[in-house]
Amino acid sequence: MRIEDDSKRERLEILSKIIDIKFNKQDKFPALEFLNVANEEIKDYITKNSEVPCSFRLVSNDANLLKLRVRGKSLISNIAWLEQQKIDLSKYELHIGPHIDPVFSTIFIITNKGIQGEIINGSHNELTQGYNNSKIMSFFFNFNEWKFSHDDLELQSEIKKTINYLIVNDLIKQELIKKS
DSSP states (O other): OHHHHHHHHHHHHHHHTTSOOOOOOOEEEEHHHHHTTOSHHHHHHHHHHTTSEEEEEEEOSOTTSOOEEEEEEEHHHHHHHHHHOOSOGGGOEEEEEEOOOOSOEEEEEEETTEEEEEEESSOHHHHHSSOOSSOOEEEEEOSSOEEESSOOHHHHHHHHHHHHHHOOOOHHHHHHHHHO
């Protein structure tokens, strides 16, 4: 599961070059180099983005090491958080992404039989961690018809719109996706 979570953005990057899909791209730096402002690229990045709300993810290739996250604060505030971590930063890569206040969040799986998942009017962690303030809608789409766990036209409309971005009718693009 961790490999899946750690590599999803790389796969989305590849997919975005084939179809017009939007996702939260991450800027990546060796964590210790970033904290030490080891080069001009990092210095410029911090200068340009110091007050921008963002997320920090500390990711290690070692599955025994924790993945650490913070989000919703400015880059400068997140750097202060980074300084407080009691870990060997040389073993981590820092992923910095935009912080977006969520309106809807969804998790879904696409197979050759269809698309199934859940959507909520709220933040992603409400789905992934089970703490939800809103009613979760389960859905299944067999590429012809939709099934929903309950009636909520707003959620139904949003998931249909989201899935529409992923439907690829162009046979050439389908082949490119299969090969990637």
